[in-house]
Amino acid sequence: MEETEELSPYLRAEKTALRLIARAEQCTGGLTRKLEKRGFDSACIGKVISKLTELKLLDDNRFARLWLESRLRLPRSPRRLLSSLCAKGIDHDDAQTALKNVLDDETELALLARFAKKYSRKVKGDPRALKYLLKNEGFSSSAIKRFLGQD
Numbered sequence: 322m323e324e325t326e327e328l329s330p331y332l333r334a335e336k337t338a339l340r341l342i343a344r345a346e347q348c349t350g351g352l353t354r355k356l357e358k359r360g361f362d363s364a365c366i367g368k369v370i371s372k373l374t375e376l377k378l379l380d381d382n383r384f385a386r387l388w389l390e391s392r393l394r395l396p397r398s399p400r401r402l403l404s405s406l407c408a409k410g411i412d413h414d415d416a417q418t419a420l421k422n423v424l425d426d427e428t429e430l431a432l433l434a435r436f437a438k439k440y441s442r443k444v445k446g447d448p449r450a451l452k453y454l455l456k457n458e459g460f461s462s463s464a465i466k467r468f469l470g471q472d
Contacts, residue, residue, distance in 0.1 A: 396432075436460075
């Protein structure tokens with residue numbers, strides 16, 4: 322008999338969760354989904370999530386910050402980053418806060434430059450269309466002005 326089969330469902334769920342956390346940072350929503358896929362019931366999952374959160378092994382704010390930092394070198398917009406975080410189960414307000422904390426002026430400008438380079442063909446060299454696209458994608462007005470040399 323395998324060792325995990327001898328454990329209570331709660332201990333098996335906790336052990337599984339700890340293994341997942343050891344491999345990569347997790348968020349509450351993602352870890353919950355992974356445990357559900359492995360057949361654990363919601364009451365058991367809730368207890369595990371509560372304990373791991375209390376022990377600070379599971380922290381959605383830390384997950385959001387680290388996840389965002391890992392994607393800043395990609396040509397993504399703030400709107401898409403925010404949307405992706407929310408899709409992972411991060412609360413919208415927490416996701417916005419994490420984005421504000423990660424995107425200082427220089428970081429946002431570098432992200433904007435990568436994004437503009439990738440999507441500039443969409444606007445066919447029209448600066449007004451580019452400005453609209455960048456604003457629509459959630460870049461700040463100050464970063465857009467700096468990028469377009471209008472500051």
